[in-house]
Amino acid sequence: MGKKDKPSSVKKGKAASGKGEDLWTGVKGWKQVEVDDALLLGADEYGFCGLEELDATALGDMLLPRAGGAEQQPDPQAKQEADPPVKTAKGKKRKGPEQPAVAADTAGNAEAAGPAAPDSVAALKEQLASLQAENKQLKKKQKREERQEKRGAAAAKRKEERAATRGVEAAAAADKRAAAAAAAAAVDVSAWRVLELDSAIEQAIAALGFAAPTHVQAECLPAAIRDRRDIIGAAQTGSGKTLAFGLPIMQLLLRERQQQQGQAGGQRAPSRLRALVMAPTRELALQVCQHLQAVGKPVGIWAVPIVGGISPLKQERLLAKHPEVVVATPGRLWDLMREGHRHVTDLSHLSFLVIDEADRMVQQGHYGELSNILGAIPVHQRLATHDAPVPEAVPEEQGEEEAGQPAELAAADAAPASDDDEAEEQEATEEEGDSEKEQEEQKEQEEEQAKQQGWQAQQAQQLHRLQTFVFSATLTLPANLRKRLRKGGGGASGSSDLDGLMDQIPFRREQSMTSLYLMFCATSCRAVLRCAMLCAVLCRGKPKIVDLTSKRRLADKVTEAYIACGEAERDESLYCLLAKHPGRTIVFVNAISSVRRLAAILKLLGLPAQALHAGMQQRQRLRALDRFKAEPNAVLVATDVAARGLDVKDIRCVVHYQLPASVDVYVHRSGRTARAEAEGISVALVTPKENARFLALLRAMNRDEPPEFPLDMSLMPAVHRRVRLAVRLDELERRQSKEKAEKSWKQQHAEMLEIELSDDDDDETAAEVRAELAALLAEPLQPRFSAKWFTGGAAAAVMAAMDPSAGAAGGKKKKSRQTAQRDGGAQPEAADPKTAQTVHHAVALAQERSDSRSKAAQHAASKQRGHPQQQAAQPQQPTAAGAAGGAEKGGKKKQQQQQQRQDPRAAALQAAFSKALAARQRKKSGGRSMLVIPQALGRDAVGPDALQTLRRKLVGL
Numbered sequence: 015m016g017k018k019d020k021p022s023s024v025k026k027g028k029a030a031s032g033k034g035e036d037l038w039t040g041v042k043g044w045k046q047v048e049v050d051d052a053l054l055l056g057a058d059e060y061g062f063c064g065l066e067e068l069d070a071t072a073l074g075d076m077l078l079p080r081a082g083g084a085e086q087q088p089d090p091q092a093k094q095e096a097d098p099p100v101k102t103a104k105g106k107k108r109k110g111p112e113q114p115a116v117a118a119d120t121a122g123n124a125e126a127a128g129p130a131a132p133d134s135v136a137a138l139k140e141q142l143a144s145l146q147a148e149n150k151q152l153k154k155k156q157k158r159e160e161r162q163e164k165r166g167a168a169a170a171k172r173k174e175e176r177a178a179t180r181g182v183e184a185a186a187a188a189d190k191r192a193a194a195a196a197a198a199a200a201v202d203v204s205a206w207r208v209l210e211l212d213s214a215i216e217q218a219i220a221a222l223g224f225a226a227p228t229h230v231q232a233e234c235l236p237a238a239i240r241d242r243r244d245i246i247g248a249a250q251t252g253s254g255k256t257l258a259f260g261l262p263i264m265q266l267l268l269r270e271r272q273q274q275q276g277q278a279g280g281q282r283a284p285s286r287l288r289a290l291v292m293a294p295t296r297e298l299a300l301q302v303c304q305h306l307q308a309v310g311k312p313v314g315i316w317a318v319p320i321v322g323g324i325s326p327l328k329q330e331r332l333l334a335k336h337p338e339v340v341v342a343t344p345g346r347l348w349d350l351m352r353e354g355h356r357h358v359t360d361l362s363h364l365s366f367l368v369i370d371e372a373d374r375m376v377q378q379g380h381y382g383e384l385s386n387i388l389g390a391i392p393v394h395q396r397l398a399t400h401d402a403p404v405p406e407a408v409p410e411e412q413g414e415e416e417a418g419q420p421a422e423l424a425a426a427d428a429a430p431a432s433d434d435d436e437a438e439e440q441e442a443t444e445e446e447g448d449s450e451k452e453q454e455e456q457k458e459q460e461e462e463q464a465k466q467q468g469w470q471a472q473q474a475q476q477l478h479r480l481q482t483f484v485f486s487a488t489l490t491l492p493a494n495l496r497k498r499l500r501k502g503g504g505g506a507s508g509s510s511d512l513d514g515l516m517d518q519i520p521f522r523r524e525q526s527m528t529s530l531y532l533m534f535c536a537t538s539c540r541a542v543l544r545c546a547m548l549c550a551v552l553c554r555g556k557p558k559i560v561d562l563t564s565k566r567r568l569a570d571k572v573t574e575a576y577i578a579c580g581e582a583e584r585d586e587s588l589y590c591l592l593a594k595h596p597g598r599t600i601v602f603v604n605a606i607s608s609v610r611r612l613a614a615i616l617k618l619l620g621l622p623a624q625a626l627h628a629g630m631q632q633r634q635r636l637r638a639l640d641r642f643k644a645e646p647n648a649v650l651v652a653t654d655v656a657a658r659g660l661d662v663k664d665i666r667c668v669v670h671y672q673l674p675a676s677v678d679v680y681v682h683r684s685g686r687t688a689r690a691e692a693e694g695i696s697v698a699l700v701t702p703k704e705n706a707r708f709l710a711l712l713r714a715m716n717r718d719e720p721p722e723f724p725l726d727m728s729l730m731p732a733v734h735r736r737v738r739l740a741v742r743l744d745e746l747e748r749r750q751s752k753e754k755a756e757k758s759w760k761q762q763h764a765e766m767l768e769i770e771l772s773d774d775d776d777d778e779t780a781a782e783v784r785a786e787l788a789a790l791l792a793e794p795l796q797p798r799f800s801a802k803w804f805t806g807g808a809a810a811a812v813m814a815a816m817d818p819s820a821g822a823a824g825g826k827k828k829k830s831r832q833t834a835q836r837d838g839g840a841q842p843e844a845a846d847p848k849t850a851q852t853v854h855h856a857v858a859l860a861q862e863r864s865d866s867r868s869k870a871a872q873h874a875a876s877k878q879r880g881h882p883q884q885q886a887a888q889p890q891q892p893t894a895a896g897a898a899g900g901a902e903k904g905g906k907k908k909q910q911q912q913q914q915r916q917d918p919r920a921a922a923l924q925a926a927f928s929k930a931l932a933a934r935q936r937k938k939s940g941g942r943s944m945l946v947i948p949q950a951l952g953r954d955a956v957g958p959d960a961l962q963t964l965r966r967k968l969v970g971l
């Protein structure tokens with residue numbers, strides 16, 4: 015009998031219970047025993063679970079039937095009574111020594127039973143299988159339940175965490191709101207009162223902390239809000255032009271909504287597109303939208319951006335809110351209009367059109383789309399109609415200003431038709447007492463009213479008066495165009511893009527005459543009044559030109575400076591400026607490739623640099639901007655995509671790494687700093703080649719040459735060393751990544767590349783360069799090589815290594831370092847003349863080179879300043895920086911490598927250190943010991959990877 019067939023339950027004393035109970039009834043040789051479920055579930059691998067006790071006597075009887083057959087067989091019931099089943103309780107051991115014997119007998123008997131058992135055994139096995147299956151199910155269920163429990167617990171935990179986070183966020187938001195409210199309460203906004211803004215808008219302004227309107231706002235807002243005039247505005251960068259057009263939009267839409275709600279008993283009509291703001295770049299559009307939201311959100315007016323780079327899904331979601339205000343770049347907006355997106359194609363309710371940075375919008379890349387969008391505005395939108403909120407009480411001086419509005423018209427305007435008038439008319443009619451006349455009058459009046467209502471309904475449906483705002487910091491309108499606009503005429507089509515734009519922009523001008531004509535035809539009774547009003551509108555129909563730009567063109571608080579440098583020294587000059595003058599800075603370059611290169615180099619040099627250019631994905635662009643805003647010393651390397659409109663707080667400095675192509679771009683770039691009340695500096699790097707162009711730029715801005723930026727030239731040697739390594743490392747990394755990206759190309763040229771790599775690099779790898787650079791960056795930027803500095807740490811360490819007692823006594827050690835510093839390293843020389851001599855020699859060499867380079871750089875700089883043309887014509891000074899730059903410019907790698915080899919300063923110094931230390935250590939400890947390295951290398955051991963580099967060098971000795 016195999017082990018599998020052995021009824022293990024016998025051993026365990028299990029008994030059938032539950033389902034098993036039926037099974038045993040009538041099965042001969044087995045008797046029922048009770049067993050608990052736990053035992054039943056814990057069936058062992060042999061498969062028996064719940065098999066029960068064998069009644070050997072009965073089995074014997076069955077196997078060896080006596081004479082008399084069935085009669086002689088004991089009654090199972092009687093047998094059971096005589097020999098009650100052994101009850102197996104959980105944890106109790108079966109009593110009776112005969113159990114094993116019974117088991118043995120059972121085994122033997124089952125085997126011997128031969129053909130008599132199969133049915134029972136098969137049934138048992140079947141039963142067993144079903145039990146096993148049930149067990150499995152139960153186990154699975156149990157596991158499932160456990161899993162669910164776990165999941166439930168985890169979900170509950172997550173929920174709790176989320177709730178906690180939400181709570182924290184809500185608390186933070188509440189705090190923020192409270193702080194904003196407190197700040198708002200602290201701001202005295204009484205200066206805004208003259209503009210008669212809605213109190214909710216005033217509160218929003220107070221929350222922004224703006225105590226008074228800026229100059230441009232003060233000029234534009236009354237004309238735009240009270241008189242609903244079109245505005246052409248030019249004011250210096252950072253002067254608050256966004257709110258100069260944003261506040262009228264919010265104010266008038268809010269007022270209109272309040273009126274609608276009053277009429278419709280609080281019901282709000284579904285929103286239509288009421289204001290369209292267009293800006294040339296995505297970042298600017300997003301920023302303008304944010305500014306508008308800051309005022310619009312608290313009063314419930316939606317403003318959403320439509321710019322390239324936003325996913326179609328998100329765009330759809332934004333437009334599904336039916337925003338009243340849309341801020342868009344022309345390209346994306348025109349795409350949506352072409353696709354037929356309803357909210358942006360239906361411009362029939364448009365009341366405001368804003369073209370920000372108008373002079374940029376007429377340039378290549380935007381003009382075509384802008385023209386198409388303007389062309390899509392329904393013709394009737396361009397009519398100057400009077401159905402829009404009628405101007406309230408226009409002060410006389412306001413009416414007379416520019417437009418020369420007659421006082422009586424202003425008075426007529428100030429007294430629009432009202433129900434009171436009608437009542438007065440009615441009274442007069444009654445006084446006449448003629449009933450027929452009265453009826454006629456009444457009839458006439460009714461007709462008049464009907465006409466009036468129909469006309470107004472038509473107006474309300476179709477003719478929303480479109481108000482247009484055109485803004486820029488560099489909107490220089492030619493004198494003739496300015497004159498034409500003032501007279502209410504358009505631009506001279508075709509003479510320039512700006513003229514063309516002005517021609518296309520639906521300023522209200524001669525169309526007003528059409529309105530006037532319509533008015534005369536449409537009404538009779540109130541024609542005079544209406545005529546007066548319309549004349550007022552007509553007079554105001556001309557755009558108001560607000561030009562607050564100064565001759566200087568730059569914002570008042572921008573200080574200009576320049577740095578004269580050679581073409582190859584741009585990087586060094588920039589790094590020197592950034593390293594020594596930290597603060598949020600934008601560096602403008604003229605090409606995307608330059609952005610990539612420069613941002614990478616600055617990052618390698620340990621500066622928190624970000625890149626921004628039009629070739630980046632929108633998400634990356636926004637992330638770069640966010641990082642730039644978050645880090646107070648961040649550097650943004652950007653193309654002119656960031657030149658216009660970008661409003662980031664506390665930009666201390668703008669650097670023109672390369673001169674811009676035009677004065678306007680220079681003005682906008684420089685305008686990223688010194689915004690609102692802040693101050694800032696704009697520094698141009700000017701090479702001898704660019705000098706003439708720089709002077710021309712200055713002349714165009716009516717300015718003399720600005721002062722030279724006081725760059726510390728003595729830093730140049732150290733700067734040069736770092737920049738050289740960073741440039742080298744950048745090249746290596748670029749090459750490596752290029753090689754990775756172009757695998758097939760690499761396979762074909764692998765051998766050639768490897769050879770080239772080893773030749774070029776002189777066994778130098780990117781890792782080594784990186785480590786070397788890291789070691790340098792770990793040091794402070796030193797103005798010159800100091801023998802004290804270099805010998806101090808190393809010599810003291812050498813001394814400590816030679817004389818352990820010096821290291822043990824802290825005071826003594828300190829004293830020796832102090833002495834070493836005072837004596838310029840004399841102390842260690844005394845301790846170990848040979849080592850000190852080597853170090854001294856290396857330092858002297860480095861010092862000499864540093865001084866000569868510094869002198870050469872100063873000389874070159876002064877020469878460039880004095881005689882730029884001559885300097886440009888002359889060959890470069892044989893300075894290390896100049897030579898390295900020349901190599902870079904000409905792309906002559908060999909020359910560069912040669913130059914690098916000619917600069918043994920770092921190598922000599924490191925080698926001297928390493929050799930001296932290694933020799934000393936070998937002598938002292940009989941082998942190489944790394945223990946002294948950190949002390950011996952002083953500051954070299956501070957930076958990341960510094961220790962590794964130097965250890966490698968020491969091991970290599």
Ligand SMILES: Nc1ncnc2c1ncn2[C@@H]1O[C@H](COP(=O)(O)OP(=O)(O)OP(=O)(O)O)[C@@H](O)[C@H]1O
Nearest residue numbers: 224226227228251252253254255256487659661690
């Ligand atoms: N009344 C005000 N008082 C104080 N600060 C204001 C006021 N209005 C706007 N500002 C702030 O001035 C900064 C510049 O505003 P804005 O971006 O509108 O200038 P801009 O004239 O459009 O500049 P750019 O010509 O560069 O686009 C913003 O940070 C804005 O929040």
